Amino acid sequence: MKKIEAIIQPFKLEEVKEALKAIGIDGMTVTEVRGHGRQKGHKEVYRGQEYMVDLLPKVKLELVVPSSRSEEVVKALGAAARTGKIGDGKIFIYDVAEAVRIRNDDRGENAL
Amino acid sequence: MFKKSGLLEFLLGTSLGANHLGMPIKNFNQVDRNVLFGRLPGGVHYGRDCSVRGRSQEETLTKMIRLSSFLLLASTALLAQDAAKIAALESAVQSAQSAGDNAWMLTSSALVLMMTGPGLALFYSGLVRKKNVLGTMMQSFILMAVVTVLWALVGYSIAFGEGTPFFGDLRYLMLNGVGAAPNADYAATIPQQTFMVYQLMFAIITPALITGAFAERMKFSGMVLFCSLWLLLVYCPMAHMVWGKGGYFNAYLGGQMPAFDFAGGTVVHITSGVSALVCALYLGKRKGYAVEPMKPHSLVLSFVGACLLWVGWFGFNAGSALGASSLATSAFVATHFGAAAATLGWLLGEKLHGGKPSVLGGISGAVAGLVAITPASGFVTPMSALLIGFAAGLICFFMVVVAKSKFGYDDSLDAFGVHGAGGTLGALLTGVFATSAINGALKDAAGNPQKLGLVDGNAGQIVNQLLASLIAWGLAIIGTLIILKICDLTVGLRMTDDEETQGMDLSQHGEEGYNFES
Numbered sequence: 001m002k003k004i005e006a007i008i009q010p011f012k013l014e015e016v017k018e019a020l021k022a023i024g025i026d027g028m029t030v031t032e033v034r035g036h037g038r039q040k041g042h043k044e045v046y047r048g049q050e051y052m053v054d055l056l057p058k059v060k061l062e063l064v065v066p067s068s069r070s071e072e073v074v075k076a077l078g079a080a081a082r083t084g085k086i087g088d089g090k091i092f093i094y095d096v097a098e099a100v101r102i103r104n105d106d107r108g109e110n111a112l
Numbered sequence: 113m114f115k116k117s118g119l120l121e122f123l124l125g126t127s128l129g130a131n132h133l134g135m136p137i138k139n140f141n142q143v144d145r146n147v148l149f150g151r152l153p154g155g156v157h158y159g160r161d162c163s164v165r166g167r168s169q170e171e172t173l174t175k176m177i178r179l180s181s182f183l184l185l186a187s188t189a190l191l192a193q194d195a196a197k198i199a200a201l202e203s204a205v206q207s208a209q210s211a212g213d214n215a216w217m218l219t220s221s222a223l224v225l226m227m228t229g230p231g232l233a234l235f236y237s238g239l240v241r242k243k244n245v246l247g248t249m250m251q252s253f254i255l256m257a258v259v260t261v262l263w264a265l266v267g268y269s270i271a272f273g274e275g276t277p278f279f280g281d282l283r284y285l286m287l288n289g290v291g292a293a294p295n296a297d298y299a300a301t302i303p304q305q306t307f308m309v310y311q312l313m314f315a316i317i318t319p320a321l322i323t324g325a326f327a328e329r330m331k332f333s334g335m336v337l338f339c340s341l342w343l344l345l346v347y348c349p350m351a352h353m354v355w356g357k358g359g360y361f362n363a364y365l366g367g368q369m370p371a372f373d374f375a376g377g378t379v380v381h382i383t384s385g386v387s388a389l390v391c392a393l394y395l396g397k398r399k400g401y402a403v404e405p406m407k408p409h410s411l412v413l414s415f416v417g418a419c420l421l422w423v424g425w426f427g428f429n430a431g432s433a434l435g436a437s438s439l440a441t442s443a444f445v446a447t448h449f450g451a452a453a454a455t456l457g458w459l460l461g462e463k464l465h466g467g468k469p470s471v472l473g474g475i476s477g478a479v480a481g482l483v484a485i486t487p488a489s490g491f492v493t494p495m496s497a498l499l500i501g502f503a504a505g506l507i508c509f510f511m512v513v514v515a516k517s518k519f520g521y522d523d524s525l526d527a528f529g530v531h532g533a534g535g536t537l538g539a540l541l542t543g544v545f546a547t548s549a550i551n552g553a554l555k556d557a558a559g560n561p562q563k564l565g566l567v568d569g570n571a572g573q574i575v576n577q578l579l580a581s582l583i584a585w586g587l588a589i590i591g592t593l594i595i596l597k598i599c600d601l602t603v604g605l606r607m608t609d610d611e612e613t614q615g616m617d618l619s620q621h622g623e624e625g626y627n628f629e630s
Contacts, residue, residue: 048513051405
């Protein structure tokens with residue numbers, strides 16, 4: 001099993017969800033996060049007080065899939081989230097040791 | 113008033129006409145009759161036809177004379193009836209005016225209260241960090257309660273009792289004698305109770321304006337004690353000097369140095385703005401000032417608050433005409449124009465300073481314009497109002513954005529930069545632009561409207577305005593310092609560092625403004 005963690009532009013969330021649904025992936029966890037990579041922040045001015053805002057709002061998706069489907073999911077996700085401009089985000093892929101469905105104690109890929 | 117006298121003239125004119133009609137008929141009867149009826153001196157007749165025609169004319173004329181005599185008698189009788197009618201109409205007009213004035217003044221009172229809550233409460237609380245949103249709102253709201261009680265007990269009397277030129281006496285203690293009967297010195301057409309409650313709303317918002325200077329760091333108990341003492345020792349005496357009967361600066365009721373302050377440039381904005389600066393300097397900066405980010409947590413709240421202030425200000429300024437008069441209309445228009453021009457002035461300042469036209473700038477400019485037009489609103493033309501507003505927008509922008517960062521004091525929400533600077537500018541410009549063409553209530557010895565400001569040719573008024581402003585500055589500085597010291601030595605002024613870090617909402621009130629998990 002692989003865990004796919006993607007940090008994307010907030011406005012791309014709907015497109016990404018649609019793309020994953022199209023290849024049969026429904027389950028995911030979504031969090032609103034702030035951060036930045038190479039993208040620069042912006043300046044805000046309130047009555048002459050300047051503030052550099054470099055932590056920008058992003059959305060983090062987390063999903064765990066069978067290892068065999070991992071590449072397909074990453075491709076679909078990346079294609080849907082891409083605008084081609086700086087700030088599109090990143091995808092990280094981890095190995096997952098075990099999964100447990102709390103309701104009935106299913107294990108491994110059965111729990112996904 | 114116009115309608116009343118017009119009616120009187122109409123009725124009198126009719127009866128006068130009847131008298132005039134009577135006089136020529138009488139003369140004609142005695143002198144010109146012979147000539148007209150063909151009898152020349154010496155009794156020569158021109159002929160029969162002529163004589164017959166003359167006789168029938170004579171009969172007609174006799175009838176006319178009788179008729180006119182009857183009309184004369186009847187009109188005399190009617191005149192007595194008319195006098196009763198006029199008296200009845202006069203009293204009807206008076207009570208209609210009274211009802212109209214009272215309706216507008218009660219509406220204005222409610223509008224001015226709306227400026228404090230929710231207007232100012234929203235405006236200020238949007239500018240603080242979200243851990244202080246409730247504490248900031250509460251600072252305005254608690255004054256709606258505390259000031260009301262103090263005003264009823266003693267505040268109104270200190271401000272509007274006759275007393276000395278600087279301090280009212282205690283004749284209205286516990287609102288003694290303040291009831292349905294008008295107080296002709298202040299407002300002859302509305303119950304004194306209306307006047308009292310209208311003035312109360314001013315007393316509420318003035319200390320509430322100061323809270324912007326010590327935002328996010330003052331203890332609740334210290335703030336309540338400070339504002340209570342400030343109301344009685346700074347606001348009420350200043351209100352007495354400018355608006356109270358016999359007050360030192362009262363231009364209308366026997367002041368020794370007449371200054372014009374229509375709706376509170378000196379009384380409200382200079383006192384609160386300058387006291388705000390003193391508070392900011394005395395309390396020191398917020399913990400982490402200029403190191404931690406202290407962005408406004410919701411300009412949306414501030415925007416709504418500023419718009420409510422703008423609307424409420426119509427009650428503040430147009431209400432200061434103390435009646436539903438054309439002067440109220442003039443003040444309403446000046447107020448609106450001042451706010452509009454100041455919005456543009458501030459935005460232009462931002463542009464010239466290399467910035468973007470910000471929403472916070474726009475609403476700050478509007479408030480600055482409303483502040484500056486306040487003392488002038490009942491004395492200036494719409495075009496002067498545009499000029500005053502525009503100047504206020506630019507100058508307050510400079511004070512808030514350039515001067516404050518140069519001096520480095522933490523007037524957190526710019527109570528001084530907007531109210532102190534805008535109020536002083538407005539007071540001085542009132543001396544320039546006040547004109548008897550707008551407000552002719554002040555008469556000279558000959559009964560002609562008195563020259564008011566520089567535009568009327570009375571340059572000396574600017575000196576009076578300056579002196580009144582300086583007295584307001586002095587009273588605010590000294591009074592505030594003494595009161596701060598008293599509060600500091602008793603209940604204390606500042607929250608502890610931990611409380612400040614935690615925020616006012618939790619540390620002072622045990623609540624949070626935004627509970628998203630609930």
